Amino acid sequence: MASEFDLIARYFTRAAPTGLLGVGDDCALFPVPPGEQVATSTDLLLEGRHFFPDVDPKALGHKALAVNLSDLAAMGARPIGCVLGLALARLDEPWLAAFAEGFHALAAAHGCPLIGGDTTRSAHDLAISVTVFGAVPAGQALRRDGAQAGDDIWVSGELGAADVAYRLLDGQYPGNPAMLAATRGALEWPQPQVALGLALRGVAHAAIDISDGLLQDLNHILDASRLGATLHYAQMPVAGALASLDEALLRRAVLGGGDVYQLCFTAPASRRDAVLAAAATAGARVTCIGQTQAQAGLAVLDSQGQPLAELPAGFDHFPAA
């Protein structure tokens, strides 16, 4: 059996790009262009909590990095590199090889090489910690507190599929192989909207990535910007695969479903053309779903203009008792 150091070398060491000192010293080193700031985000993913024990390890390697790249996207930051902490309950080389393949493929696609890490043994479950670094010109980051009253509220991509896939896999919904096949990619292979985030610099006022659910994440923008909002349910970009879903479950998936990793952002109504041009540049679909307002509160109107009575709660890792 290989030693820890052999394993790290085999699966996680890549030749560091010029200018970066990668895996194999006390710290990794990277330069930052003059006038730019470092943006950083960290996520801790646990087996049984953030992913199923039998998930495809290649998809897991992809997703562990994707959720962090999504945070860079939401700041409008360009990826520089990442570090990985991995606690394994057992040494399974095919599993490690597949995990590393999924991780490195997404890292290469976004110019975000793995430059450091820590591998250890876990007593029970697999734990994955990823921290990403990016760069953004000083003052140009897409923050949560930049929204202004009267902004359009936009989302990228489609909503609801990841939540439905999760509930199908978790046994909360009766078996539905066709719907699972059509939604599973959204849950297991989220595509971080890095290009869209970059294109929205100077256009969007505020942005967040949707990890806990549209309403909960939008609320973070509204809280930070001291605003309210009105959304139009009929304008939501619902994933086509969900057409046959019960209406109440569909609303829950669209408004409250997590694991989306699309961007929710605000921009002045006067910049609609610029938003659409940014989306075209990034190859992303964007949809205007409502507007912010000075008055506090968050309402979702139905097609008759009536507020939906019951809104789904977001995902809270420690729900109130």
Next chain:
Amino acid sequence: MASEFDLIARYFTRAAPTGLLGVGDDCALFPVPPGEQVATSTDLLLEGRHFFPDVDPKALGHKALAVNLSDLAAMGARPIGCVLGLALARLDEPWLAAFAEGFHALAAAHGCPLIGGDTTRSAHDLAISVTVFGAVPAGQALRRDGAQAGDDIWVSGELGAADVAYRLLDGQYPGNPAMLAATRGALEWPQPQVALGLALRGVAHAAIDISDGLLQDLNHILDASRLGATLHYAQMPVAGALASLDEALLRRAVLGGGDVYQLCFTAPASRRDAVLAAAATAGARVTCIGQTQAQAGLAVLDSQGQPLAELPAGFDHFPAA
């Protein structure tokens, strides 16, 4: 019971220093001085593996950051900030408050504020992920691959106490309250040698922090620099509390004991005065324990100049079968 967001706010949000965007956006932001590079390191600590379940949470908060600051020290990097991932099996507010107190106190002592994080629930054990960021002028980092043949090999502080404290607490040694009292601080409250690392820039050729054991960590310098070394056991700065320990156990603790978080570094023999001056600046004790050589291999000589026959293996999270 408070929600996750309330908890994060209560214990882990501090007002971010000027120029930094702290907890509460998709990413934290920090500037880097012109001409400096970012140094980063990450560690994943698990209950039962890296610390005992009943450890004082204030000490644990201290140590979780200390082991990462020690990596910055070993690069000669000045701390900028850190991010924390915390997976908790249960919500215990007094525990969280004490953990945060220990963490923030060390962060404040080293100018390394917490600027981001992720809190989640764990199915079984506590997991702690810390990533630190520092800055070092381009080309001045203390790397592992910079040692040259004929360098002196130095260590800071004392050796052996943390290993003995661990084995006493783990029940590997018979109860010895006096020795536990004299060694426990080294295990639970390691003091990262950040000031020494900074003072050694331009003096030391190579450096590493001792986390897995003196011989194993020194070997990383020797491997990276393609050198061998000869050490003198009689010169080792053995912790005074270990005077009554059996000689074989003492050697194992001094040469192979982990969790030391002191620096092992090399410097030219012509710079001995500069090394001592750097140590005086940093308020650190440093001891010359041997020399590097072009010939491969690592020998430890006894006071008669004879090589010690049995050298302890280092700590490997996945030992060879």
